[in-house]
Amino acid sequence: xxxxxxxxxxxxxxxxxxxxxxxxxxxxxxxxxxxxxxxxxxxxxxxxxxxxxxxxxxxxxxxxxxxxxxxxxxxxxxxxxxxxxxxxxxxxxxxxxxxxxxxxxxxxxxxxxxxxxxxxxxxxxxxxxxxxxxxxxxxxxxxxxxxxxxxxxxxxxxxxxxxxxxxxxxxxxxxxxxxxxxxxxxxxxxxxxxxxxxxxxxxxxxxxxxxxxxxxxxxxxxxxxxxxxxxxxxxxxxxxxxxxxxxxxxxxxxxxxxxxxxxxxxxxxxxxxxxxxxxxxxxxxxxxxxxxxxxxxxxxxxxxxxxxxxxxxxxxxxxxxxxxxxxxxxxxxxxxxxxxxxxxxxxxxxxxxxxxxxxxxxxxxxxxxxxxxxxxxxxxxxxxxxxxxxxxxxxxxxxxxxxxxxxxxxxxxxxxxxxxxxxxxxxxxxxxxxxxxxxxxxxxxxxxxxxxxxxxxxxxxxxxxxxxxxxxxxxxxxxxxxxxxx
Numbered sequence: 216x217x218x219x220x221x222x223x224x225x226x227x228x229x230x231x232x233x234x235x236x237x238x239x240x241x242x243x244x245x246x247x248x249x250x251x252x253x254x255x256x257x258x259x260x261x262x263x264x265x266x267x268x269x270x271x272x273x274x275x276x277x278x279x280x281x282x283x284x285x286x287x288x289x290x291x292x293x294x295x296x297x298x299x300x301x302x303x304x305x306x307x308x309x310x311x312x313x314x315x316x317x318x319x320x321x322x323x324x325x326x327x328x329x330x331x332x333x334x335x336x337x338x339x340x341x342x343x344x345x346x347x348x349x350x351x352x353x354x355x356x357x358x359x360x361x362x363x364x365x366x367x368x369x370x371x372x373x374x375x376x377x378x379x380x381x382x383x384x385x386x387x388x389x390x391x392x393x394x395x396x397x398x399x400x401x402x403x404x405x406x407x408x409x410x411x412x413x414x415x416x417x418x419x420x421x422x423x424x425x426x427x428x429x430x431x432x433x434x435x436x437x438x439x440x441x442x443x444x445x446x447x448x449x450x451x452x453x454x455x456x457x458x459x460x461x462x463x464x465x466x467x468x469x470x471x472x473x474x475x476x477x478x479x480x481x482x483x484x485x486x487x488x489x490x491x492x493x494x495x496x497x498x499x500x501x502x503x504x505x506x507x508x509x510x511x512x513x514x515x516x517x518x519x520x521x522x523x524x525x526x527x528x529x530x531x532x533x534x535x536x537x538x539x540x541x542x543x544x545x546x547x548x549x550x551x552x553x554x555x556x557x558x559x560x561x562x563x564x565x566x567x568x569x570x571x572x573x574x575x576x577x578x579x580x581x582x583x584x585x586x587x588x589x590x591x592x593x594x595x596x597x598x599x600x601x602x603x604x605x606x607x608x609x610x611x612x613x614x615x616x617x618x619x620x621x622x623x624x625x626x627x628x629x630x631x632x633x634x635x636x637x638x639x640x641x642x643x644x645x646x647x648x649x650x651x652x653x654x655x656x657x658x659x660x661x662x663x664x665x666x667x668x669x670x671x672x673x674x675x676x677x678x679x680x681x682x683x684x685x686x687x688x689x690x691x692x693x694x695x696x697x698x699x700x701x
Contacts, residue, residue: 324382344371430447453475457519463501468530490528
């Protein structure tokens, strides 16, 4: 509104003459005043017109700034909504993708004709009104440095040209920001999913380790029987599986069954053979009572299959160990009994040996007494009557009678069991100090034959090609035998 000032009141008094000006007549005063007022009004009107032009320009600029601000608010709301969508717990990537596509049209300049489409990793997400049009803009989705999809925004009608076709420069910036955010969200969700899977796998592995550790504690428990171990293993197994509340187990060994209280055989089962010393003796079985998502083998994980076979193998080794321990205990007891019997027999045998030695000494004394009392006097009488050869035989007989209780013959027979009777006879003569000539004459053989016998004897005694004297060797053999007897 243009405000006009009211006309100034004029004084009714006649104008006084101002110094330096010509005097104005009383009739000309109102005209001059009106002229001045008109000039002032025109000047004021020009100022108001300029102000109105400036006001209109400011209003236009304000409308433009307000429009831009509203567009920026829509963009901020879009990014904020994406953040809320991502931060919502238990939201899958598919839900995030579709939610972002649904948010985009409301953030563009003409939402009533806008639509969006996202293609990523071979999947497509789009608004219900999406259709391909020539008025579109798109951005690549970069995941781990590689293009993995594309985000596209379309107008279904032609609109005035702006920075990029009908699209604003800020809309291009927003589209690039959403595309970049999609790449980071995808990377983050993939990392989170990997971490969840790893955490789940880690929890499953911990349960498996606890199962094996529990089995070890059962085995190491003193005085634990094989039956107690089998039942304990069956009770441990359900807690090591992915769904312990619906899991049961059964172990069959040599026709005997060990099972959990809730066991029932279902179609969702996993089993492993139990072998002892290479022979199958039973089966270890795990069952689910309800259907579960399929995994490696039915509803069972690959690691659960490996764990079941490991437990079955461990049970086989435990059975072998327990059987070996039982056999060892029985063998030890049998050995102890045999040791007791052997000790008793050793005592009896020692007593018998002592009696034999006593009898042997008594026998030796009697033989020597009989030889001194009965045989040697007769030999002394024969010496004066017989020929020279017979005297040599008698002398040899005396020496043999003197060593009657000696173990020379048996000792040399043990050392050299291959000596012939003739070689034993010659050894006896050599030991008595007879020469080869005397031996040949006494045995009625040639001197060369005696030397051949001597060589054979040296060879069998192991003193061939040595400087050992045969008579001395045989004499030392006799001395060692006598010392042993004493």
